[in-house]
Amino acid sequence: MQFLFLGDIVGERGMELVSEYLPRLKHDFKPQVTIVNGENVTKTGRGISHKLFKQLMTAGADVVTLGNHAWNNAEIFDFIADTPQLVRPLNYPGDQVPGKGYSILNVNGVQVAVVNLQGRVFMELTDDPFRSLDKLLQEPQLQAVSVIFVDVHAETTSEKKALALYFDGRVTAMIGTHTHVQTTDAQILPRGTAFLTDAGMTGPAEGVIGMTYESVINKFLTARPTRFAVQQAGSGVVSGCLVSVDAKTGLAKRIRPLLISKEHPYQTL
Structure with missing residues (x-):
């Protein structure tokens, strides 16, 4: 069985790239499960709409995961409860969280779970991701599931690696998102869990992690509140x-990073 995962899809450029490359990737690699992180897909780079969710599914996604911008577009509250393929962080606090x-x-007779976790270090307050996933793995609905893919949306490398080692052998893959920069540490951990600190982003390559560099530089120079704008032009x-x-x-057998850019033209791996 093979999984294809795309990191944070950012803005209109990210949606264009998904529409262009996801069908090609599915044709070439024939994954049984395709997962994309869609928490940044709107024009502003924050949140998701029903229209954009459907576009991701049409392009070839089986499941769309989210993260700390899950609630930034209020439209999500109108459809997430009826959309099981849209997964928000498991460890959001409270008993009345939608979705x-x-x-x-x-998948061909194999039960597969796709889980979304959110980190707590330098992030908004959530419940403990360690205990939240521990609790989920003990739930009856997970007992018949043999393959568990986790998108851990977190800021720090240490928290992601600690989560992966804690659940090594109990989940199939623990793949990081959120920082928008792909790391070079793809590995199979000792007990068989695939790990990558961050899958990187899908979107505008220029600017700063998908945002225009002018708005980001202004934030650093002035330390004042600044509204970041999604990069539109460029590669x-x-x-x-x-x-x-x-x-x-x-358990995982192999993990292979995927990177397509001006410096790394598309080719099969």
């Missing part, structure tokens, strides 16, 4: 990874 923190798919980047899985054991 779910995981989605379960039946793009597609970032993510491919994870090969033993469906019987639920």
Whole structure:
């Protein structure tokens, strides 16, 4: 079994790149499960709409994960409860959070769970991601699931690696998102969990992590509140990874980073 994952899709440029490259990637690599992080897909780079969610599904996504910008577009409250393929962070606090923190798919008779976690270091206050995932893994609906893919949306490398090692052998893959910069540490951990600190982003390659450099530099120079604008012009980047899985054991066999940019033209791996 193979998973294809694309990191944070940013703005209109990110949506264009998904429409262009995701069908090609699915044709070439034939993944059984395709997951994309869609928390930045609106024009402002914050949140998701129903129209954009449907566009991601049409392009080839099976599940769309979110993160700290999940609620930035209020329209999400109108449809997330009826959209099991849209997964918000599992560890959002409270008992009345709309939507779910995981989605379960039946893939050729194999039960697959896609989970979204959010980190706490330098992020908004959430419940403990360690205990939240521990609790989920003990729930009856997860007992028949043999393959568990986790998108951990977090700021620090240490928190992501600690989560991956804590759940090593209990989840199939722990793939980081949020920083928009792909790391070079793709690995299979000792007990069989695939790990990558950050999958990177899919969107405008110029600017600063998808935003116009002028707005970001102004923030650093003045230390004043600044509204960041999504970069529109220039080249793009597609970032993510491919994870090969033993469906019987639920453990990963191989993880391969995926990067398409002006410096790294598309080619099959």
